[in-house]
Amino acid sequence: MEAVADKKQKWDLVIGTRNSMFDLRLRELWEYKDLLFLLVKRDYIAFYKQTILGPLWFFIQPLMTMVMYVFIFRNIAGIKTDPIPAPLFFIVNIIAWNYFSECLNKTSTVFKDNANVFGKVYFPRLILPFSIVISSLVRFGVQFILFILILLFYIFVKGYDFQFTPYLLLVPVFIVLMALFGLAAGMIISAMTTKYRDLVFLVTFGVQLFMYATPVIYPLDYPKNELVRRAISLNPLTPIFEGLRRALLGHGYFQWSSLLYSASVIVVLTIVGMLIFNKTEKDFIDTV
Amino acid sequence: MSKQLAIKVEHLSKVYNLGEIGTGTISRDLERWWARVRGKEDPFLRIGESNDRTTKGNSKVVYSLTDVNFDVEQGEAIAIIGRNGAGKSTLLKILSRVTSPSTGKIYLNGRVASLLEVGTGFNPELTGRENIYVNGAILGMKKKEITRKLDEIVDFAGVERYLDTPVKRYSSGMYVRLAFAVAAHLECEILIVDEVLAVGDAEFQQKCLGKMGGVMKNEGRTILFVSHDMNAVSKLCSKAVMMDKGAVKRIGEVDGIIADYLNRNVDGGRLSYEFEGPSAKQLYFKSIRMLNSKGEPCKTFYVDEPIFISFDVGINDADFKCDLFLTVLDFKKRRIFSCESLVTGPRMQLRIEPYQLVRGNYSIETFLNLPNIGKLEFVEDICDFSVIDHVSPMMKHGGYDYGVVLGKYHWDTVEQ
Numbered sequence: 001m002e003a004v005a006d007k008k009q010k011w012d013l014v015i016g017t018r019n020s021m022f023d024l025r026l027r028e029l030w031e032y033k034d035l036l037f038l039l040v041k042r043d044y045i046a047f048y049k050q051t052i053l054g055p056l057w058f059f060i061q062p063l064m065t066m067v068m069y070v071f072i073f074r075n076i077a078g079i080k081t082d083p084i085p086a087p088l089f090f091i092v093n094i095i096a097w098n099y100f101s102e103c104l105n106k107t108s109t110v111f112k113d114n115a116n117v118f119g120k121v122y123f124p125r126l127i128l129p130f131s132i133v134i135s136s137l138v139r140f141g142v143q144f145i146l147f148i149l150i151l152l153f154y155i156f157v158k159g160y161d162f163q164f165t166p167y168l169l170l171v172p173v174f175i176v177l178m179a180l181f182g183l184a185a186g187m188i189i190s191a192m193t194t195k196y197r198d199l200v201f202l203v204t205f206g207v208q209l210f211m212y213a214t215p216v217i218y219p220l221d222y223p224k225n226e227l228v229r230r231a232i233s234l235n236p237l238t239p240i241f242e243g244l245r246r247a248l249l250g251h252g253y254f255q256w257s258s259l260l261y262s263a264s265v266i267v268v269l270t271i272v273g274m275l276i277f278n279k280t281e282k283d284f285i286d287t288v
Numbered sequence: 289m290s291k292q293l294a295i296k297v298e299h300l301s302k303v304y305n306l307g308e309i310g311t312g313t314i315s316r317d318l319e320r321w322w323a324r325v326r327g328k329e330d331p332f333l334r335i336g337e338s339n340d341r342t343t344k345g346n347s348k349v350v351y352s353l354t355d356v357n358f359d360v361e362q363g364e365a366i367a368i369i370g371r372n373g374a375g376k377s378t379l380l381k382i383l384s385r386v387t388s389p390s391t392g393k394i395y396l397n398g399r400v401a402s403l404l405e406v407g408t409g410f411n412p413e414l415t416g417r418e419n420i421y422v423n424g425a426i427l428g429m430k431k432k433e434i435t436r437k438l439d440e441i442v443d444f445a446g447v448e449r450y451l452d453t454p455v456k457r458y459s460s461g462m463y464v465r466l467a468f469a470v471a472a473h474l475e476c477e478i479l480i481v482d483e484v485l486a487v488g489d490a491e492f493q494q495k496c497l498g499k500m501g502g503v504m505k506n507e508g509r510t511i512l513f514v515s516h517d518m519n520a521v522s523k524l525c526s527k528a529v530m531m532d533k534g535a536v537k538r539i540g541e542v543d544g545i546i547a548d549y550l551n552r553n554v555d556g557g558r559l560s561y562e563f564e565g566p567s568a569k570q571l572y573f574k575s576i577r578m579l580n581s582k583g584e585p586c587k588t589f590y591v592d593e594p595i596f597i598s599f600d601v602g603i604n605d606a607d608f609k610c611d612l613f614l615t616v617l618d619f620k621k622r623r624i625f626s627c628e629s630l631v632t633g634p635r636m637q638l639r640i641e642p643y644q645l646v647r648g649n650y651s652i653e654t655f656l657n658l659p660n661i662g663k664l665e666f667v668e669d670i671c672d673f674s675v676i677d678h679v680s681p682m683m684k685h686g687g688y689d690y691g692v693v694l695g696k697y698h699w700d701t702v703e704q
Contacts, residue, residue: 011395016389046413
């Protein structure tokens with residue numbers, strides 16, 4: 001700033017009516033990385049404050065859900081998960097689905113939930129959805145330990161035949177894709193909910209319904225109808241869930257082409273989501 | 289000194305939609321979109337509708353700001369004053385990038401920190417220390433920076449003992465002090481402050497003002513200050529922008545603008561003050577009235593006429609000896625002088641001699657004084673009146689601040 005001695009002034013910042021929708025200001029985002037990590041830490045600490053079991057709650061929820069699913073879908077409905085033992089099948093799916101749905105649900109209400117903060121201070125709004133994805137990832141990581149414990153139990157006690165495959169290396173890719181999909185859908189919805197609240201209602205039960213369109217409580221080869229199977233394969237999450245089971249449990253329907261399909265859909269959606277979010281953040285406070 | 293600008297506001301306007309947002313706006317959105325497709329102007333952005341809340345406008349949108357222009361030099365403290373709804377908060381919101389303008393631009397030089405409402409992002413479950421970090425980061429500080437300033441912040445807020453206690457257990461005063469402390473220690477070139485001083489006790493308010501004044505003078509920061517507290521404004525700021533109905537009415541030296549602003553607010557004040565009665569007390573006020581020399585109710589006096597203040601006092605116990613005490617306050621609510629008299633009858637009238645008060649706005653504070661016992665019927669800041677100067681020797685100095693009283697003096701040429 002010392003260089004500005006002339007009458008002609010150079011300005012650090014110009015606030016105008018409308019920045020370009022494509023100007024994501026990623027450098028600014030980087031400058032706020034400390035905020036990102038502090039927010040993640042805050043979410044994590046606030047989660048177990050004043051609880052007796054603390055972080056143990058991260059385990060209890062998927063464990064109970066798994067027991068319930070085994071009972072209802074395996075024993076009552078008779079959905080065959082062979083050759084994977086039902087508890088293993090469900091725990092992987094539950095943990096993965098939890099991660100996706102948390103990213104989606106929380107991101108989709110980000111404007112509404114944080115209206116009081118957004119209305120007072122400026123910071124790159126994209127930080128918040130990112131912090132949601134990362135703090136959900138922490139939770140996912142903790143729950144993943146639970147999965148490993150159950151897996152070890154099955155390998156050593158029940159003699160489950162598990163082999164390491166190169167597919168294991170794809171696990172991070174699956175997780176990133178899942179996070180991006182939740183983030184993208186969440187951002188698009190959140191941008192629209194600032195004006196039209198109707199979507200909030202849609203999301204809450206829509207996510208639940210969407211689970212049934214994803215091979216979470218059944219493997220992809222379970223439906224006998226070819227048409228139904230095709231329709232389910234259109235869901236970008238299908239290759240991810242099948243792939244995850246292939247990588248982690250050794251059985252699942254995996255094809256590179258379907259992964260490529262899912263990845264391209266998700267990447268396009270993410271870009272669209274970021275652009276829409278970026279456009280909305282500027283003056284959503286007037287409409288929210 | 290270089291006259292570099294810190295803020296330049298150019299043709300700034302902001303439009304708000306009235307009524308329900310949501311229901312029915314899809315159709316409006318479509319209409320807007322259709323207009324844009326045909327290359328026409330946005331049908332809802334019609335110029336000319338100002339934000340007057342009291343009258344019903346005929347369009348569905350309202351201009352919260354209309355064509356606002358002003359510059360702020362670096363290191364300057366500028367106050368933005370105006371009644372509720374003048375557009376002050378909208379202006380600050382745009383400046384701190386919470387919302388975007390409808391038309392116009394703002395140019396800024398330096399990092400901006402806004403204290404629109406302190407404690408933003410405080411999570412009640414987290415401890416004071418954790419909140420300092422999160423809040424600081426939200427305001428744009430780096431983690432290292434916060435660590436470096438942690439002691440200073442804690443010290444300023446005076447919450448050291450509670451640092452590792454969740455803030456939900458804090459008293460509201462502690463909460464606010466901590467929040468202000470975080471914001472005040474932000475390294476920035478431009479500080480935007482909105483009414484934060486309304487909270488906290490008098491001592492802390494003084495501390496905040498001192499802090500802001502300090503950063504302005506020592507570190508050359510620019511301050512934009514919005515407040516209804518004219519004391520704080522006149523203490524901190526040298527310049528002021530007066531806003532009315534979304535537009536800038538006047539820009540200039542702070543004292544002149546404050547006087548102008550308060551003068552406007554006097555309109556619609558009351559001429560007489562009736563008190564609830566009858567009371568069982570020995571003595572009580574029935575009414576207080578401002579009168580001119582003709583005995584008419586009045587609230588605007590010329591400098592060369594006397595001011596009468598008439599008290600009707602209810603007396604239940606004639607043996608009760610009590611003094612009537614009255615203090616004249618200036619527009620900043622500073623006490624100028626007091627007068628006292630024994631209550632000798634049911635109607636007491638005070639005559640303030642002409643050529644005493646300079647032009648400006650005044651009010652009074654009064655009570656019944658029982659010596660060594662206490663004050664009865666204390667009423668503060670009533671009977672707003674103004675004095676208009678058209679003849680005094682000081683009149684020609686216009687807006688210059690030559691004091692609050694026209695002194696009694698005499699000049700002589702003394703032979704040596």
